[in-house]
Amino acid sequence: MIKILDSNRAKIIEANKKDLDLYDPTDRAMYDRLIVDDYKIDTMIKAVKEVKDQEDPVDKIISEIELENGLKIQNKTAPFGTIMIIYESRPDVTIEAAVLAFKANSKILLKGGKEAINSNLVLVECWHEALEKHDLPTDLITFLNMNRIQTQEFLIAPTEKLDLIVPRGGEKLIAFVKEHAKCAVLISGRGNNFMYIHDDAEWEKTIEVMLNAKTQKISACNALDKILINKNIDQYSSKIQNLRQIFMTNKVELAMHSSLADVVPSGNSFEKEEVWEEEFLSMKAMIGAVESIDEAIEMINMYSGGHSSIIMTEKTKAAKKFMEQVDSAAVYHNASTRFTDGGQMGVGAELAISTDKLHHRGPLGLEQLVTNKYYVFGDGHVRD
Structure with a gap:
């Protein structure tokens, strides 16, 4: 697959150009997710290399015990079976998700967004070429070219057994999958990440x-x-x-909450409360004021997506309290939320960032893309 990706660069970029020609040029976030260039192909190749070099996650002993009655019990990692991932915009997911599932001995169904259809079809062709070279069935990695209605019908009445579905996108996508899916759903939640600036925060570091x-x-x-x-x-x-000046200089639109009314010049617009729940995915930020760390923790737990949260403070005690009480998959002390990423956290390529508490929370890498099974060895044992 590494060789095939490298030798098909021109073909992949040409297909991606067809997708880019149809995208909304005012949506910079979409462009960032959609574009495939030589650098993006390099990252795809790197992901495949990293996963190839990782230890096989299947059939690893989690625990083992021999009971007084002579029964020997092993708990070992096992493949999920068939995984379906539903994602928007990002063609690189077609590489990362598939290589992770393949290494974890699972079949994967890729339901990519229509905005990246040309890119995804070429990348799946590359996968199938790689599989065929090793006499492996191409349906181990299957692309589902379905519209919304067809996807809904598939979720309600799948044509094959599904063991896990991972919706990777916005709240509407996640709600859609949860409503219709008949198997386990692992949520890759929205961002809407918060920073809390404590009363002793070092200012230059904070900025x-x-x-x-x-x-x-x-x-x-x-x-x-x-x-x-x-x-x-x-x-x-x-x-x-x-802060207002810094964001203006960096071309970030700033919404000032009414809690700042005492220091914001008259005429500045104040956003409604529901904006606290909104994930922007744009050059926009919102600032509000709090009286205490407790108020900050309460607001974050109420409004955030449970993804990543930061406290800026030089007080270890305050950081400990924040990190223990904020209900996010990743909590940071004096560091950027941009590190919530499989590669940055030492996990390697990731299927998603899970905001679920079952079966895993945070970057869903190769080691997390397995379930478990008990192996019980006896010699005619019966229970009294």
Whole structure:
């Protein structure tokens, strides 16, 4: 597959150009997710190499015990079986999801978005060529070219047994899958990530982390959207004005919440409360003020997508409290949310960032793409 991807660069980029010609040029986040260039192909090849070099995750002993009655019991990792992933925009998922499932001894059904159809079809052709070279059935990696109605019908009455579905996209997609699926669904949740600036936060460090989290890649689910600043921070008013200027300089649209009315010049518009729940996926951020770390934790747990949250503080005790009490898959102390990524966290290629608490939370890499099975060895044992 590595060789096939490398030798088909021109064909892949040409197919991607057909998709790009149809996209909305005002949607920068979509463009970031959709584009395939030589760099993107390099990252696809890197993902395949990383997974190839990882240890086989199947048939690993989790635990083993011999009971007093002589029964020997092993708990070992096992393949899921058939995994379906539903995703939007990103052709690189066609590579990462498939290579992970293949290595984990599972079949995968790829339901990519219509906006990347030409790119995805070529990439699946590459997969099938690789499988055929090793006399393996091509239906191990299957692309489902379905519209919304056909997808709904497939979820309600699948033509084959499904063991796990991973919807990777916005809230509407996730709700759609949860409504119709008949098997286990692992949620790759929305972002809407928060930063809380504590009253002792080091300001230059805070600005650097904030800008990276907000602007480094706006299309990512780990991008920053909301900022809560403690009103007791030194030079509170001037720091609010400083934030406004910094975001303006970096071309980030800023929504100032009404909690900042005492320091924001008159005429500045205040957003409605429901905006706290919105994932922007754009050069937009929202700032609000809180009286305490407890208020910040309460707001984050109420409004965020449960993905990634940051506290900026020099107080270890405050950081510990925040990280223990904020209900997110990843919690950060003085670091950007952009690190919530399989490669950045040492997991390697990922299927998704799970915001579920079962079966796994956080980057869903190769080791997490298995279930388990008990092997019980006896010699005519019967239970009394």
